[in-house]
Amino acid sequence: MPTAIMRVFRGDAKGGGFQEYRVPAEEGMVVLDVIHEIQATQAPDLAVRWNCKAGKCGSCSAEVNGKPRLMCMTRMNIFPEGEPITVAPMRTFPLIRDLVTDVSFNFEMAKRVPAFRPRPRDPDGTYRMQQEDIDRPQEFHKCIECFLCQNVCHVIRDHEDNKRHFAGPRLFVRYAALEMHPLDTNDRRELLKEKMGLGFCNITKCCTEVCPEHIKITDNAIIPLKERVVDEYYDPVLWLVRKLTGRK
């Protein structure tokens, strides 16, 4: 049975370092299995957040060999045998202990999203939507809130100050789902431009690369939001049309 060499971060907000563990790796194992094996046999106090082990709860986000990944969806056989595998906590969020971070920033930002405000009901008291109207928001509803996109986004990953005025890709997906919703009447463009830092995104697409649900975050959420902000604030022709026609 091959032995996996795991370098797992151990420590808390005060400091820490990588600790090396050698674990027998069985066929079919994922990184989370190996972390559990370490917990069970060598480090019972190793802190790790996990839940479903099926890539649907978004709990076990970490950085494996420097890449943001869900540990439960990262198979061990993708790594060269005999080479050390580093497992580190997500860098963007404050460390609680070992592999567990405080992701409350995301929930605080979620509180600031203006709620869904539907148009009045149809005369027969119902709401009707066609499938083509709802396809776009449905893609965004696949989000499992693993926050890997938030973690990899360099705007907040490498610039802590930006957390005050940058919602991040996960929240932009939420904004896009609401902005493109066929029933919603709220206009969030000013908020996106002025308070949520949409202009800080420079389209480097890392959020899309790490999304375990394969949501095309940049192409389908962020860029369309940027274009909607352009409609309102940067397009002189549309501005003139609005002035002349009085249309919003």
Place this chain on the structure above:
Amino acid sequence: MSQNVTASAHGGLTLRSDPWWALPLTVVVFLGSFIVYSTWAAFQNAHYYVPPYLSPFYSPCISKSCLHLTFGWGLPEFSLPIIGIVSPAFLILAGPGFFRLTCYYYRKAYYRSFWLAPMACAVRDRSGYSGETRFPLILQNLHRYTWYVAVFFIVVLTWDALLAFRFPDGFGIGVGTIVMWINVILLAAYTFSCHSCRHVCGGVLDVFSKAPARYRLWRFITRLNERHPVYAWLSLFFVGFTDLYIRLVSMGIIRDWRIL
């Protein structure tokens, strides 16, 4: 068994162990090579026309000194100190140049490779980042206007490609004709797969079912848009290749084979 390894969780540039630097380096080499070649070709002010082929770098040819006036008239020549007479290429290259410069795909490519913000995912960014919130990068928001200009160039290049059938001895097809048609098709694929085009044509709507024609157009452009980076690179290489082909034929270094 465990042993201590002293290192902070994310010290240094990155914990990534894969060759993350290969892609940005490749972009620097290829994009840089194109910029060098196109600038050199634009300065040449020669060997851009050999009947019936006009280089896309010099189209539309709107300077009086042009070897092949696109619209039948030309603007007067003007010169700059040191440079001398300004090549007609400089009168028009800014159009497609700004389209690519503000393109959502190329932004990713050059922000990573040239701007180093960041070089790759999960690699430490440079300091002092303000995104596209300040001048000059806030001008990226005008990308849709550069798209309108790019559409005009597609019309002009299509006209050039049609003229590429008109040889001095009548209708014909040469290798150059095919090269020019592939060039215009790739440039059109790149132009019409643009994110701004996708938005203007239908993405702006919230209720697609009330605008079925725009919805169908949006779906078509969305399918093209999925391959936008591929078209961006192919069209970039091919527009350079088209200029090179016409240049070499014009200089007599290679011969243009007549197929028909």
